[in-house]
Amino acid sequence: MKRGRVLVLLVGGVFCVALMSIYHMLELMQGTEPPCNRDTPEGKVVEDLTVIQQKIDRLEHLLSDNNRLVSMLRDSLFQHKQSQESGRGGTNNSNALRQAEPPPGCRLAEDLKDGDDGVQLLNVYDLLPFDNPDGGVWKQGFEITYRGDEWAEQPLELFLVPHSHNDPGWLKTFDRYYQDQTQHILNNMLVKLGEDSRRKMIWSEISFFSKWWSDIDEQKRAMVKRLVEAGQLELVTGGWVMADEANSHYYALLDQLMEGHQWLQTHLGVKPSSGWAVDPFGHSPSMTYLLKGAGLSNIVIQRVHYTVKKHFAQQRTLEFLWRQTWDSSSRSDITCHMMPFYSYDVPHTCGPNPAVCCQFDFHRLSGGRVFCPWKISPQPITEENVKERALLLLDQYRQKSRLFRSPVLLVTLGDDFRYVESNEWDAQFNNYQKLFDYFDQHPELHIKARFGTLADYFAALHRRLSATETSLPTVRGDFFTYADRDDHYWSGYFTSRPFYKRLDRTLESTLRAAEILFSLTLAEMRRFYGNNKLAPEFPAREHFLRLTTGRRSLALFQHHDAVTGTARDPVVIDYGTRLFHAILNLRQVLQSSAHWLLLMDKSQYHHDQSKPFLQMDDVISAQDALPQKTPLMLSDEPRLLILFNPTEQLRTSVISIVVDSPDAGVANAETGQPVAAQMSAVWLEPSKASTESFQLSFIAELPPLSLVAYHVTKVPAGSTPRARYVVHRHNDPPAVRSEHFQVSPLQGSTASSPLSLSNKHLQIWSSPETGLLQKLRLPSGLVRRVQVQFLWYGTRTGSNRDKSGAYLFLPGEEGAQLYSFTKPPLIRVTRGPVFSEITSCFQHFTHTVRLFHLNGHAGKSLEISNMVDIRSESNRELVMRLVSDVSSGNRFYTDLNGFQMQQRRTLDKLPLQANFYPMTSSAFLQDSRSRLTLLSAQSQAVASLRPGELEVVLDRRLQQDDNRGLGQGVTDNKLTASLYHLLLEEIRAQEVGGASVEHLSLLAHLSSLSLSHQPIVMVAGSASQLPNLRPFLPLSSSLPCDIHLLNLRTLEEPQEAGSPSQEVALLLHRKGFDCSAAPEPLPSCTWSVHEEVNLDDLLAPLPLRWIRRSGLTLLRDHDEPPAASQQQAPRIAQLRPMEISAFRVQLD
């Protein structure tokens, strides 16, 4: 077939789709008259008007959909033209064309191949021997030499940066630290910096700073502003906390940064320019991406593997431009200073010799509580000793300076919770000033030394670099997994306290849903009442306060001792309580926003928190409890169920609720049409089904960001299909109690053949002994072995050997041991029309794999869930391992903060624990035929120790401290849930290259989105006693597949503290995606080949009054100039693949 004809066919095809969809929409409109209550003539008029309004709304949606189709058509034409020009395409039917041609967005995404310039950390890892030789005084380094004349031309320019590292919770709670230490540090700072304008200080944790600010009077606040203006006090990073960079998701990382930056803008009118991350246990480029986007240009990092530090020191690359792996431009670059030595304390910052540097920590002057472990104490600086002391210190400075390309030198002066007492300030500042004065009086020493901030340091550095035309090298990659000494790898904290790592993500998704729904509600209200008015009874201010508290609780938990699971037990409870209360509060925001939006007659809205109109379908009873579904009591009256889809995609979801009858059905409340449903048992014990509650699961079609209603009613017995069960235990058939469900045993030959489940997209086989997965088959015939195994790791034995703890993973030499059992697990196979699953009940965990019988792409992944309880164990860690025949070699891929993928290489030269990496939301293995992706709803440690294997650490119980200051083990384990999607995709062989940049496929992105942002289920009373409701459909169609609505966050009213403003932060993340696995069937969302996106069309029919691009933390001085703000449609914005774009928007 000629190309011309293909084109005609293609164009024709798209038109047909357009026409069919219009026809379909018209048909839908006719069938969806809302149920009317025609009691009074007045009511009738109102409702007729409402019906007309609804019809107009639908027409609007329809037109917008049509626009989308036209743009699709345009893209297809463009695409076809391109392929003709490049001589590609030209296959002989349109289906083949689609198969051969990657989706249009792919080309854009594939342009993001990494450059080969600069340093790739992966290659550094290949290169280094990791042999840990003794380096002398700088134990992990080498001897540094200098002649002495190196600074004759360009004197050494030293900036001594005083800091105090304040953990917002670790050994003490946030409040306790504030009471005991932090407030005194900040109070003294005001006095002591005020005494001498040469003194400086940096501060980073806005959580503490804002609390202190609310405690001080106006006079002191004015003093703070003066210090900031004079450059004596610099607010660095400006995040709510110094965030963990391994377990934290980029939503939360950005949110805590925004919370801090917004606070700084409102109260101090400053924007940070330097980042400071001296304590997070490893560093991620996702963080630098966000910092750069928030307007920072420089950062300091510290906890990097000692061997990597040494290598960077030898190469003099400790200062570099950190570039995103996927970025071929310098747009995302940030200047990074890596501290060379072991720690950020004084002994490890002045130079290579800690025994010398410790003598210059004047807080350790003899008689104090802290001393120098190297047994040489500091001396106060006097006229007699100043020369000798100054030269001793200068020698360290000079040695350290040799590790850098410029003669500008950064030395820090501080430690954890320093400068609490006023005499500590005097000791440090007065003694150093004497040394600096001595240097000033001796120009032959060629050093200019002074107190400085990071801004001072980096300004001088950039000045000197540009004067000498020195450029810094480019570095790509990340700094995981951190080791501080020997084989002490910090891979334990990737899993420690997994219960709270999961709760963190529950709060995150609840917060995002509440932010979006609240912002949409206020916009709808303003449109409805006009004149910027809100519903009189709607508690907008209270809800905004709840949102603010929720943001701050999530933000606090991103601290590097919080989400990491490395705080003391009472502190963990304090964090847990904050997360728990935040979730409860945000649920109130969701409930009353949904209430107002759904009401047909808005005058019926009233707010009564003691008797909410809507309630969640589950209850969380305590900070350490898992959610429990509340059984819905059914009568002859239908019960109303409200579903909120927090994603920007039309999705088909299976919703499960618990009801009090085995005969219940579900219907769409608007159309009255029953929907496909299944009744399943609620299992009280592995073989005992409840006789009082039953699980009702149904398939819901949920438009993007919509609120839709369903009716749940009692139905005649047998009208809703019931799940059928096979319950089995190898060689020991169990007695099963179930009145309402058909339960059969496995008999005869079937008892020894594999268990199998299938849907349209996938067939799986599981072991009849354990119920655990063995292989997968795709409809194409591709079969892959994927065995699920469970294993234990122990820790090292021997009384004087280091053992695993909250931070460290130090497994025993025997490695992982297969989970063994004396009694085989009880296996329950469920088969039904909505889902089928296999559950294996072991002593320490219950493991379930579930297939959904859904037609679209939602049916393509296998859901895996675990319920783990290892409280009976000691010094053990439980892992789930997938053993596949994917020939992945030693390469696998893990995500960084859910933002990007990073290639990993399992290296034999490293100990086992070094080959574990953080997995925030996904990991995959691939060969030339297929890719196996594990998407997860919580952060965990992941490894691929042998080709084809992928394992995640589920929980750890460790009896001892691992000597990193915590002073306790990890023994507060709980019943802990974990949830995954497993996706097997075929790869078009020719597309697989050795590129180190790989992305998730589009299908994996969509699957991950639905895994992390589950529909929110709310219940109301009986339908007949309720006012009339109508669904809320804010978007006429899904966003393009690769564009994620990261947030729609109402900003605070600048004129009225604590009140919501009309401005919202619109955050869009355009994902990079891989095209070697094409989604089949295609998802319902569209792509665009263009970076330019029409935002009016994208968000239609949401009316945007104006829109202005801004920095990622929405600081006003990062806004586009007013002239560039787009007042009129069409608002075209450039959205680049991989990038997050932030806009300040006013919704009409």
Ligand SMILES: [Zn+2]
């Ligand atoms: Zn810390």
